[in-house]
Amino acid sequence: MDANAWKAKGNEHFSAQRFPEAVEAFGKAIELDGANHVLFSNRSAAYASLKNYEAAKADAEKCVSLKPDWSKGYARLGAALHGLEMYEEAIGAYEQGLGLDATNDTLLSGLKSVQDDAAAAKKSDENASPFSQMFNASTMGKIAANPKLSPFLGEPDYVQKITTIVQNPALAQAFMSDKRIMTTVLILSGIDPDILGGGGAKAEPAAPAPKPAAEKPKPKSADPKKDLPPAMRLKEEGNALYKARDFEGALAKYKAAFAEDPENSTFLLNMTAVYFEQASYEKCIAECDLAVDHARERKDFTVVGKAMTRKASCLQKQGQYEEAMALFKKALLENRNAETLSKMEACEKEMRQKAEEAYFNPELAVKAKDEGNAFFKEDKFPEAVKCYDEAIKRNPKEHTFYSNRAAALLKLCAYEDVIRDCDKCLDIKPDFAKAFARKGHAYFWTKQYSKAVETYSDGLKADPASTECKEGYARAMAKIQEMATGEGDAEAAQRAMADPEIQGILQDSYMQMVLGEMQKDPKRINEYMKDPGISAKVNKLIMAGVLRVGK
Secondary structure (H helix, E strand, C coil): CCHHHHHHHHHHHHHCCCHHHHHHHHHHHHHHCCCCHHHHHHHHHHHHHCCCHHHHHHHHHHHHHHCCCCHHHHHHHHHHHHHCCCHHHHHHHHHHHHHHCCCCHHHHHHHHHHHHHHHHHHHHHHHHCCCCCCCCCCHHHHHHHCCCCHHHHHCHHHHHHHHHHHHCHHHHHHHCCCHHHHHHHHHHCCCCHHHHCCCCCCCCCCCCCCCCCCCCCCCCCCCHHHHCCHHHHHHHHHHHHHHCCCHHHHHHHHHHHHHHCCCCCHHHHHHHHHHHHCCCHHHHHHHHHHHHHHHHHCCCHHHHHHHHHHHHHHHHHCCCHHHHHHHHHHHHHHCCCHHHHHHHHHHHHHHHHHHHHHHCCHHHHHHHHHHHHHHHHCCCHHHHHHHHHHHHHHCCCCHHHHHHHHHHHHHCCCHHHHHHHHHHHHHHCCCCHHHHHHHHHHHHHCCCHHHHHHHHHHHHHHCCCCHHHHHHHHHHHHHHHHHHHCCCCHHHHHHHHCCHHHHHHHHCHHHHHHHHHHHHCHHHHHHHCCCHHHHHHHHHHHHCCCCCCCC
16 A cells, blocks of 8 residues: 555544554555655644654654644644643644644644643642742731731832732742741741841841842734744735635735745645635636645645645536545545535535436426326336336425325335325325325234324314225224224234333323222223323223223
8 A cells, every 4th residue: 555545544543533553554654655744743643642642742743844834733743742741832832833824723722721731730839839828818917917027018029029929839939038038938937037046037227129120021023924934924914815805815915925935735725715716616626736736746635635625616516516526535535634524415415406406307207107107007016116206206396296106105015115105295285185094004004003093083184084094094993992802912012012102101100000000990990081191191002902991
């Protein structure tokens, strides 16, 4: 296998969370193509998933060295450093990546996560400081109440230092050269500084100690984009114009960026996005081909996959669905990602919809139905079903086609399919009595007599004159009466016991008590049947063949 095949295998393992296998597959790919930064990035992610952060860091550093202007490499490096609890270094890596792509969600979320952990670690360190118990919200009150310490409160620099230590007790050590702070620590520790040879400080009206010069923060550019390389700055300007839908302006910036850095395939990809938005699909396809060739030469398979995806989207827009689907699949082999998968699924759905629309022809649908009817009369039911299939494809909005196919399926004993077709028919025309009758027949022949009765009843509500529903209702009720007073039908009862509604009634603790009382004293049934709720549930059990009441 070549490097791309091993990479695809690694991606497959990674998606299935088989991380050791992913590491091995990416390693095989690296052996064949050691200059491909994406492979090191992928293996870094796999190592990180195994919590082998040292290895993840090494691969991320290699990725960044191979492709310094690729923001994803810094995301990998930041994640590895975060795992090693090298918080400051991780923050620096994420910030470098954001300098290349300021809106990257992975970098932004990674930066926030490591900043939160760094703050938590800092707080933990503070709590672990020996001074954390000594310096807290009550410290100022203790100092004010102590005659040896209270005079210091008139000295602003002392107050500022104490305030700083209260906020961060770990800093107390840094101020111990100040005798006033040393005296404060000793007294708050319960030690009298006078017994230590006069080592304590005394408040004097002397000039306050000079305030340590604060370290000046490093100047930051007012515009972060000015710190970017010229090509990346042009790209960012192009992105801003693109978002403002100034496509010509964006295109000019992307071209200028590519002229500044002709090794970066991303700028070509940016140009294809502009052509796509302008609906210049032929030009976009040509530019995608250039981007694919350019990126492949530089082994940037992420750009290869994205350019193929955009070209496939152009083909989709032009109605070339088969070609588009093939290219989407090829793009996934180059760089498997959720965006390409989603676009491929949308293309497949649109392709089916367009095919159905192109096939729609009511006249040919009626012709197919008539042919099906002819086969039905000749008892050629499989042939009739095929004709009804064709009629439905030609016009899926005509309810009678589903009803006719249900009639043919009923003859073939395909009862589940009968019920589905009848439901579809009733979705289109809710008062079509024939569909109720055929659905009732399907329930009857599968010994679901209770459901058959309900279905026939619904049919009679839609058409009180329906002979099929009347006869079906009478036949189903006769079966229910037979089961209620005779030996019953074990198969029907077993099927009914699988019905969630029946299970619910039988598992109801109150109904269990009622049924137990009725079994002990059958005469009590009349008493319980006066309750409408109990009556409905008991009748449901009788009609399902679960409960027999004798002759």
